[in-house]
Amino acid sequence: LANAWKHTPTKWYPLPVAVGALLLIVIQYRKRLGEREVYVDEEGHEVVKLKGPWHVHVIGALPLRNLSRVWGYVNSLELPVWLRPVGFKLYGWAFGCNLDELEKDLKEYTSLGDFFYRKLKDGVRPVADVVLVSPADGKILHFGTIKGGRVEQIKGSTYSLEALLGREIPDSSRTQVAFPTREMAEVDDKEFAAINGIEYSLHELLGTNAKGSPTSSGTSTPKPESSEGKTTATKFGERTDASVSQEGSISEVVAHDTSVATQMGVRPTLERRGSSTINQVKPGNGLFFTVIYLAPGDYHRFHSPTAWVVEKRRHFVGDLFSVSPWMAKRLENLFVLNERVALLGRWKYGFFGMVPVGATNVGSIKINFDKELRTNVGSRRGHPLGTYTEAVYSGASSILDGQPLLKAQEMGGFCLG
């Protein structure tokens, strides 16, 4: 072999240009074929499957949801008082927490889970005067525009927007169950609504003035409460309905809306400019996205990124892979595979959606205005990927047809396990 390797002469022949061109065409064709390889169901909708290198499949075989719940249980155990300051300082040092921002004495946090879901001192997070602010402390993983209904996870890898947010299901596939809500609402001069004690500017949330004329962009200052021209309405304990699909995997909560606004004659003068569906993007507008990663040491409550109205939430039971940048680079469809809560609504420019995505160590997602929501409970078995439970918040404020939120208002957070 050594002799042959050394003494066999090498003869070079010119390769015809046509053969080279053909070879390039075949390579390109195979590449494009690979890019478009998607699994679809009988109705032509994309079915998301675990795709990635071998170590992703190994991680996928682990009981991540059970591990997450055990992790949550362990971290809910009460720590001895003497251990708390030392333990939390050690955790803070290891994960880069800024303990100067805390309002409480470290001894008052009873467990690591309690410390993890800590609040911050008032005023340590000033709010910028722009239309969109960060909803959380974290790192910007990615941002950009959405084209062709695909969101870029990393360069060259995309996932379906419809898979992330869920597709609409027909009303005929829903049945009803009961779900209570309560509301207190006041409308001042038909421009400001005080709902459950918080005052909201209607034209900031709806993008109009009270008489329905479109307004220019920019923020408005809440008007001081005045007794003149004010109408008050209150309702308690009203029933709302939730529905479960025939497959048992999709449900909807629909409020019985005996509208406060209608009683006051406000509704006909309000024009809704936004849209809660992504299929109705107005001419001159585009769809944008951004992804923010919260590291273990970060403050784990999240706030409203703008003034908007949340019309519904969709809870997708899913896996609980780590969502670290390392994993995001390797596991395709990571944000579609994981458990998440899609909050869908509208702001003054149209559709607005916010999707907190769980992970192995933080599988529980809390939404302050949705006490019915339960995440990371039960098995994923019986919840096929892409199915969800849906709640509609029209009962939260019948004036605005949803749950209004101010810019930087606290919305909820992530808990350990």
Next chain:
Amino acid sequence: STIVLVFEAPSNFHFTVTAGQKVKVGEALGDI
């Protein structure tokens, strides 16, 4: 944990952040 924001905005909307940048609650993400 991660938060994904998806929204409709006028085409002159622009992000004021860069990928990999650390942000805190209330800091500017984008403007029109």
